[in-house]
């Protein structure tokens with residue numbers, strides 16, 4: 567069994583659509599809104615950036631509740647609620663290993679590195695709009711993501727420094743979640759490295775050989 571259908575759909579969308587074909591190798595700001603328009607599902611919604619191919623991309627993904635993946639092979643995968651930022655660098659590409667690694671909240675060798683997780687560990691709420699704002703400066707490896715519910719900031723990665731992907735395409739992401747509505751997606755080129763930030767707000771990550 568391969569990846570969930572929506573993930574495959576996403577990849578085909580990337581492969582076939584020019585709408586998301588914007589390829590940023592310089593700085594980019596990317597914002598959008600997602601809204602889960604059902605009360606009967608509790609899985610992953612999010613977005614992708616730095617997409618180079620189906621084995622190499624960044625994903626920001628948010629699950630509603632904790633859950634062990636129903637396919638225990640090739641390894642047990644546990645999803646936690648709370649927003650996660652992952653660097654995907656898969657030696658296998660789409661398939662069972664990457665599927666379970668994406669589901670899992672943690673590092674999976676040769677597949678996925680968890681760069682950040684919201685320590686509040688709170689899932690998204692049904693029928694609620696969340697707006698994200700990403701700043702990615704590939705040359706510096708600067709990544710920062712913030713989420714808002716209305717005017718209220720509900721998550722902030724702080725400054726993450728990672729250079730696994732030096733830019734790439736932008737898109738949306740789902741994993742086993744129905745009725746996600748994405749809206750008002752916007753991007754703009756922006757090479758300016760944001761304002762100075764205190765050292766404790768700065769997480770440098772190493773290579774992906776985790």
Ligand SMILES: [Ca+2]
Pocket residue numbers: 607608609741742743744
């Ligand atoms: Ca589901």
